[in-house]
Amino acid sequence: MNVSTKSEYGLRALIYLASNSHEAVPAREIAEKWSVPVKYLEQILKTLKDAGIITGQVGVGGGYRLTRAASLINVGEVIRVLDGRLAPMGCVSSYDYEECEFEPTCGLKTLWTRTRAAIVGVIDQTSIADLCTPPRQSVVSIKSVSRR
């Protein structure tokens, strides 16, 4: 059920861009701030660029910017772009659906569908803007979610 470092780093970068939205931010600066290898981050940022989430400006004084307001970029979109699949099993993935020979009688499909829905319910409801606010006051709502 792991999320890759790509998504982690990508989200960190977007959070950083969101809080420096007035100017273009070079990859090097983000990499230093979050101790991520620059070359690796470059790749991640390129992927985000290709997905239309950020724009890159080359040359001196260049860097990256968000293409939209941080509140309009949701985490689910970012993870899908960087990690690929979101579903716990291929048989319930819209990203790379894999047919399963046991499907007609498989009680597990229901489980995986629900799991996927639960995950998507969280990450598609959370925007980059939400991640920029300090986490302190959110502790209450975390508890209320897990107790449901």
Place this chain on the structure above:
Amino acid sequence: MNVSTKSEYGLRALIYLASNSHEAVPAREIAEKWSVPVKYLEQILKTLKDAGIITGQVGVGGGYRLTRAASLINVGEVIRVLDGRLAPMGCVSSYDYEECEFEPTCGLKTLWTRTRAAIVGVIDQTSIADLCTPPRQSVVSIKSVSRR
């Protein structure tokens, strides 16, 4: 966010054991039924045995049995045993917590905590017995979950 074949195969095996609870079932029989490599399944069943979820009986006519009613074995327990970690990131894992240098100011921790809670909310509420019922009538509830 993937679940491994270990968990998938393990759950399938438990479902099979649950529907043949009156007799000991050999690994070979389960493996044939679900087209899983026998030797691989053996390992998985051993892990489940070591975790106290099933018992093994050696010798002719031997095989495996559930130690509890299928309704008392939840999916979360099984996945934790076979896959290890459940959390999307180490910083919110109770299984193998990894300290993160950015924790105090990291908005992502809240996100991963919520994601983990959402996953656990599904899989810890689902028992092996739930997976044994034919999935047909559950389609309605799947849709209602995903549309929410």
Place this chain on the structure above:
DNA sequence: ATAACTCCCACCAATTAACTGGGAATAAGA
């Protein structure tokens, strides 16, 4: 005694994750 089992442990192959490296193209400023 034999056959059908579990149990135990070591090894292996393929895939994926997480980088690393070398540059070419572009743009701003001296």
Place this chain on the structure above:
DNA sequence: TCTTATTCCCAGTTAATTGGTGGGAGTTAT
């Protein structure tokens, strides 16, 4: 126009994980 800072592009590498194989010892019903 030269230098410098940047993105852009693509290929290679290393380490860990996943998904298995293989061989055989120990146990038990017939």
